[in-house]
Amino acid sequence: MTEIRVDPSAGFCFGVQRAVDKVYEMLETGRPIYTYGPVVHNETVIDDLKAKGAIVLETEEELQALDPPEGAAIIIRAHGIPRRIYELLETKHIEVVDCTCPFVIKIQKLAGEHSRAGEHVLIAGNPKHPEVEGIVGWCDGPVDVLETPEDAEKYPFSEEETYFLVSQTTYQLNKFTQIVEIFEKRGYNDNVVNTICSATQIRQQHAEELASEADVMIVIGGRNSSNTRKLYEICAARCPETHYIQTLDDLHLERSKIVRLVGITAGASTPKKSIEEVQKYVRAYF
Ligand code: SF4
Numbered sequence: 001m002t003e004i005r006v007d008p009s010a011g012f013c014f015g016v017q018r019a020v021d022k023v024y025e026m027l028e029t030g031r032p033i034y035t036y037g038p039v040v041h042n043e044t045v046i047d048d049l050k051a052k053g054a055i056v057l058e059t060e061e062e063l064q065a066l067d068p069p070e071g072a073a074i075i076i077r078a079h080g081i082p083r084r085i086y087e088l089l090e091t092k093h094i095e096v097v098d099c100t101c102p103f104v105i106k107i108q109k110l111a112g113e114h115s116r117a118g119e120h121v122l123i124a125g126n127p128k129h130p131e132v133e134g135i136v137g138w139c140d141g142p143v144d145v146l147e148t149p150e151d152a153e154k155y156p157f158s159e160e161e162t163y164f165l166v167s168q169t170t171y172q173l174n175k176f177t178q179i180v181e182i183f184e185k186r187g188y189n190d191n192v193v194n195t196i197c198s199a200t201q202i203r204q205q206h207a208e209e210l211a212s213e214a215d216v217m218i219v220i221g222g223r224n225s226s227n228t229r230k231l232y233e234i235c236a237a238r239c240p241e242t243h244y245i246q247t248l249d250d251l252h253l254e255r256s257k258i259v260r261l262v263g264i265t266a267g268a269s270t271p272k273k274s275i276e277e278v279q280k281y282v283r284a285y286f
Contacts, residue, residue, distance in 0.1 A: 002286035003261045004279060005214070007206045010266040011275055013199035015078040015101030016040050020049075022099050023075055027052045032072040034094070036063060036085065037130055039077045041225035041269040044247065060085065068094040079130040080104040082137015083112075103169050103197040104131055108138040110193060114164040115139035119191065122146055122155075124179050125168025129226055132168050149178040163188055169197040170227035170268070172234065173204060199268065200227060204234055207265045211235035214263035217242040218251065218282070220274055221267030228267030235265065248277050259286060 012020070019039050026033045027049070034055045038046045050056065057063050057074075063085070068074075073095040080100035089096050100108075111121050120142045125132040127145035136143050142161075146152050157163070165183065167176045173196055180192055211217045217239040221228025223246055236242040245251045262282050266275050 002259050004282050004286075005210060005261060005263050006275060006279055007203070007210055007263070007265040009199070009203045009206050010220075010264065011268075011270050011272050012040075013197070013203075013268040015099075015103065015197075015199070016268050018101075019075065019078045019099035020045060022097060023049055023054055024052070026073055026075065026097065027054060032069050034066070034068070034072060034074040035077060036074055036081060037077055037079070039075060039099075041222035041228075041267075042271065042274075043222060044274065045269075045271055060088070063088060063092075066092060066094075068092055073097055076100055077130075078104065080108060080134040081130075082134050084137060100134075101169070101197070103195070104134070107135050107166050107169070107195045110166055110195070111135050111143070111164075112138040112140070114191065115141045115143065118162070119164040120144075120158075120161045122163055122165045123168065124152075124165065124171050124176050126226055129168060131170075135166070135168075146179060149175055149182060152179040152182040157186060157188055162191065164191040164193075166193050166195045168226075169195060170200045170230060171196050172230045173201055203227075203265070203268070204231065207231050207263075208234050208238060210263035210265060211238035211242065214239050214261045215241065215257070215259045216253065216261075217263045217265070218278060219244050219265055219267070220246070220270045220278055222246060222269050225267045225269045228269070231265055231267055235263075239263070245278070247274060248281055251278065251281070253282075253285060255285075262286065 076098045078101040123145045217235045219232045232244040
């Protein structure tokens with residue numbers, strides 16, 4: 001008998017849930033509703049929001065060109081935005097509904113304060129991720145993004161500067177620890193704040209534990225979701241048969257070996273419905 005175990009922390013975190021709920025709630029008012037970027041990295045949810053009338057502005061240029069109709073509102077997603085986008089929004093006649101996650105606001109504030117104090121801000125994260133672009137946009141002085149521990153190894157520290165290190169909320173904890181150790185080894189250990197959010201830490205920890213026991217591991221999440229990709233990396237390192245799927249259609253299981261335990265986890269952008277569908281399918285399959 002195959003056991004199917006779903007990680008209890010899988011799926012929408014509170015920051016994403018709050019933003020998605022807000023878009024649905026605003027759509028019910030019948031007003032023109034925009035979001036700045038997709039509110040969640042999940043095509044199924046975004047298609048549904050669009051079908052209900054949400055308009056997604058993908059770029060800063062699109063926002064610049066926007067001439068909002070009477071009564072329009074724009075929702076800022078959980079990832080947050082750079083300061084200059086707030087300034088741009090002030091020039092538009094549009095209500096701004098800010099759903100930046102409080103964990104992200106904390107990093108923006110920290111980065112801004114330390115930057116204004118003359119420190120060189122370093123962010124452990126993906127430089128192309130909107131959350132990181134947002135944090136960079138709150139710094140007034142020099143700022144660099146370190147994507148991997150290797151970047152920390154070869155980072156050209158300067159004796160003249162004081163550094164301040166934070167992390168993207170969804171950064172992998174063991175990589176952040178490695179970066180901090182590299183900094184210490186190189187003599188820069190003063191200003192470090194681990195800003196990985198607790199929802200991410202707990203989910204990564206559960207995924208690691210589950211993948212260590214499972215014969216088959218399934219990770220559900222959007223292709224563009226960085227936290228899902230990290231979950232996949234963690235699981236694949238412990239369970240060789242780890243599947244990264246966006247929806248049930250992507251799942252191709254093999255029945256050739258004995259499977260005692262199937263573990264299921266999901267990124268912060270995966271709705272409960274998708275997790276339940278996969279769980280139901282896997283239960284019927286084995
Ligand atoms: S992953 Fe964490 S920081 Fe990001 S939206 Fe969710 S709760 Fe907020």
